[in-house]
Amino acid sequence: MDKRKLTASIIMAGAIILLLVITLWPQEEEPATGFTAHKVIAHAMGGINNHTYTNTLDAFVANYEQGTRVFETDLLLTTDDKLVARHEWTGNMSRLLGQLDVLPAARQGAVLSHKEVMDSPILTLYSPLDIDKIMELMAAYPDAYIVTDTKELDPQLVTRQFEHIVEAAKRKDPALLSRIVPQIYSRDMLDVVNKVYAFPETIFTLYQSHDTDEQVIAFARETGVEITMPVTRATKSFVHKLKQAGARVYVHTVNEEDEITKLSRMGVDGFYTDFASEEDLGRMRGVR
Structure with a gap:
């Protein structure tokens, strides 16, 4: 081989190696902004005094003061077509919320009216929320984010719920x-x-979805949505492929330090949690 051919071969080989390095070298993620800059999403406004699922003003304030800035809230329609913060209309939920002595027996497992919800203290001292009061909180706490958990699948109900959300926001501040x-x-x-x-x-969120991993990955790539899933569905391969598709990955609902650390090392970006705060995650070894 003459000198020119040898030089050309060396240059070509170097170019191929450089291309492989660029392609295979782990890429830095884009810096997180907005709600994705936070690792914690407070489940049902976060726990308060060891109670969960309260969706109350008091839970929001208590968790905000611990450094949490992203709050998931359950939202349901009342009998009179108002949107309130409640996880479900069951007798068990009335029991968990300490309302067995507040609501008549016949109403403890029924869909309630807006007035019934707002006039029924939770665990005797916590204040229930409707969509207007949630917007008041957001206005008062300008770095807080709300993640909706509206639960419905029927397009008409979904439309009505989000019309309420948008109208309430526009009334307060678009x-x-x-x-x-x-x-x-x-x-x-x-x-x-x-x-x-x-x-x-x-x-x-994948807890109601029967989509395959491949369908979810393709959807995330096409639309730019973030993904959350139950802990049981979070595998290293699935998480890695979702992140390659550009999604941030969350799991729910996680409260134990060991589990949070394990999932973080797997590549999970954030956690729906009742009791862990951003400050707690900041001191956990192994949480990125």
């Missing part, structure tokens, strides 16, 4: 819409929500 993160339960639901309002960020 800028609040930039800090509301819809949680969707199916790929189709994204279009339903977007027809009401195109929120800047969305989370696709």
Whole structure:
């Protein structure tokens, strides 16, 4: 081989090696902004005094004061078509919320009216929330974000719920819409929500979904949604592929330090939790 051919071969080999390094070298993630800059999402407004699922003003304030800035809240329609913060309409939930002596027996497992919800203290001293009071909190705490848990799949009900959310935000301050993160339960639901309002960020939760990993990965790549899933579905391979597709990955609901650390090392970005705060995660070894 003459000298020119040898030089050309060396240059070509070097170019191939450089291309491989660029392709295979782990890429730095884009810096997180907005709600994704936080690792903690307070489940049902976060726990308070060892109680969960309260969705109360008091839980919001208590967890905010511990450094939490992202709050998931359950939202249900009342009998009179108002949107309130409640996890479910069951007798067991009335019991968990300490309302067995507050509500008549016949109403303890029933869908309640707006007045019944708002006039029924939770655990005797905590204040229930409706969508207007949630918007008041967001206005008062301008770095807080709300992740919705509306639960419904029927397009008409989904539309009505998000009409309530958008209308309440616009009544208080339209800028609040930039800090509301819809949680969707199916790929189709994204279009339903977007027809009401195109929120800047969305989370696709997988606990009701029968989609394959490949379908979820493709959807995340195509739409830019973030992903949350039960701990049982979080595998290293799935998490890695979702992150390669550009999604941030969350799991729910996690309270134990060992589990949070294990999932963080797997590549999980954030956690729905009742009791862990951003400060707690900051001191945990191994949490990135």
